[in-house]
Amino acid sequence: LRKVLWLFAAAALVHAADEWVDKHRSATDQLIRSATTSTDGYARLTYLCDRIGNRISSSPAMAKAVTWAAAEMKAAGFENVVTSPVKVPNWIRGDASLRVVKPYTRDLALLALGGSVGTPTEGITAPVVVVSSFTELDALGTEKVKGRIVLFNPNWEGYGRTVQYRSAGAIRAAKLGAVAVLVRSVTGNSLYTPHTGAMNYAADTPQIPAAAITVEDAGWMARLQAAGEPLTVTLKLGCQRLADATSANVIGEIRGRELPDEIVVIGGHLDSWDVGQGAQDDGSGAMAALEAVRLISKLPQKPRRTIRVVLFTDEEFGGSGGRAYEQWAGNTVEKHFAAIEMDGGAEAFAGFGVSPEPAWQRFRAIGRLLEPLGSTSVTVGGGGADIAPLMRRGVPGVGHRASGGHYFDWHHTNADTIDKVDPKEFQKNVAALAVMAYVLAEME
Numbered sequence: 274l275r276k277v278l279w280l281f282a283a284a285a286l287v288h289a290a291d292e293w294v295d296k297h298r299s300a301t302d303q304l305i306r307s308a309t310t311s312t313d314g315y316a317r318l319t320y321l322c323d324r325i326g327n328r329i330s331s332s333p334a335m336a337k338a339v340t341w342a343a344a345e346m347k348a349a350g351f352e353n354v355v356t357s358p359v360k361v362p363n364w365i366r367g368d369a370s371l372r373v374v375k376p377y378t379r380d381l382a383l384l385a386l387g388g389s390v391g392t393p394t395e396g397i398t399a400p401v402v403v404v405s406s407f408t409e410l411d412a413l414g415t416e417k418v419k420g421r422i423v424l425f426n427p428n429w430e431g432y433g434r435t436v437q438y439r440s441a442g443a444i445r446a447a448k449l450g451a452v453a454v455l456v457r458s459v460t461g462n463s464l465y466t467p468h469t470g471a472m473n474y475a476a477d478t479p480q481i482p483a484a485a486i487t488v489e490d491a492g493w494m495a496r497l498q499a500a501g502e503p504l505t506v507t508l509k510l511g512c513q514r515l516a517d518a519t520s521a522n523v524i525g526e527i528r529g530r531e532l533p534d535e536i537v538v539i540g541g542h543l544d545s546w547d548v549g550q551g552a553q554d555d556g557s558g559a560m561a562a563l564e565a566v567r568l569i570s571k572l573p574q575k576p577r578r579t580i581r582v583v584l585f586t587d588e589e590f591g592g593s594g595g596r597a598y599e600q601w602a603g604n605t606v607e608k609h610f611a612a613i614e615m616d617g618g619a620e621a622f623a624g625f626g627v628s629p630e631p632a633w634q635r636f637r638a639i640g641r642l643l644e645p646l647g648s649t650s651v652t653v654g655g656g657g658a659d660i661a662p663l664m665r666r667g668v669p670g671v672g673h674r675a676s677g678g679h680y681f682d683w684h685h686t687n688a689d690t691i692d693k694v695d696p697k698e699f700q701k702n703v704a705a706l707a708v709m710a711y712v713l714a715e716m717e
């Protein structure tokens with residue numbers, strides 16, 4: 274009995290500990306109502322996608338997006354709107370082709386991986402050797418890899434585990450003398466769509482060209498190899514690395530009414546890959562953050578702390594935007610109360626993850642206010658690539674989560690377009706960001 278009573282007492286304590294959020298409920302319910310009825314956020318996302326288009330950080334389109342987003346922030350009544358310059362890598366995709374030349378003739382879809390070197394103009398013609406893992410590659414050794422094009426054809430085991438073949442494949446294959454790499458696109462589902470993404474080189478191995486092919490073609494090549502009929506292909510990539518370019522983070526805020534020096538950062542990345550429209554990744558996150566804060570600014574009373582929207586540049590090509598913001602903020606990072614990031618797409622809202630654990634314990638009750646949005650989940654463990662530099666300096670990081678049922682079907686492809694973003698789900702994600710930012714800015 275004593276044990277049972279103790280459990281009841283503990284449950285009551287937890288409940289009482291969470292009740293502090295209830296006094297914010299009328300304001301957050303108002304935010305949820307306005308977010309789920311306003312079409313302004315989705316209209317901005319549509320403009321960004323349809324009129325500005327994809328925007329790798331070094332591109333003229335990204336420069337246009339920066340100017341436009343700053344103007345949108347000013348029009349929304351944000352204060353201290355600035356575009357803060359950031360040096361970014363400048364890589365040009367150029368023309369690309371992949372032709373099977375033996376024993377068939379066939380042109381295959383491909384996308385160069387971001388950062389890849391180009392091939393000679395006449396291309397690289399070599400036999401393909403297919404492997405499903407680094408272990409399999411290493412077992413082949415130099416003798417069977419040298420002078421060939423390695424195709425990595427790993428099973429999809431989720432993004433986090435599978436992406437290593439895209440990021441490190443060129444290094445591992447070059448070590449054994451491969452002349453180029455092809456990587457099966459990092460996705461679980463494919464409708465013949467290649468997926469690009471960042472890749473790395475190492476100082477001690479030759480830089481060899483790298484491109485993604487479709488899941489369908491990777492499977493085809495693997496089956497032919499298994500049948501004893503390996504392919505020879507010609508790969509042509511016109512990629513070029515130019516001198517670094519200048520892009521910018523777009524920053525704007527609503528000043529806090531009592532603690533203006535304490536800052537809640539909220540954002541996503543404005544840049545995208547140079548294909549598709551960067552709709553889910555991450556136009557949706559950037560535009561949801563902007564709209565969430567615009568709606569907060571319309572409340573009768575401004576929150577106690579300052580809420581600052583940061584639309585980061587160059588998340589995709591190395592994260593220089595996130596690092597530049599941390600530098601730009603300098604000593605004021607110590608006054609950053611929390612940082613929220615949305616960069617997992619705008620499918621059904623699925624809660625927030627908070628790091629480190631003590632911050633989670635303080636913030637988890639906010640889940641009580643999110644019920645109308647389909648998830649009350651506020652769990653330990655979260656953050657994001659752009660806020661990681663702030664988190665390393667001790668700022669609690671709050672990562673927005675979406676269900677992600679299809680996110681990696683579209684990720685880094687020509688199919689990441691506005692039609693993939695459901696307006697109703699987008700609105701709910703705006704509402705969730707607004708509730709989280711508001712309560713963090715208002716809480717004791």
Ligand SMILES: [Zn+2]
Nearest residue numbers: 554555588616
């Ligand atoms: Zn992203």
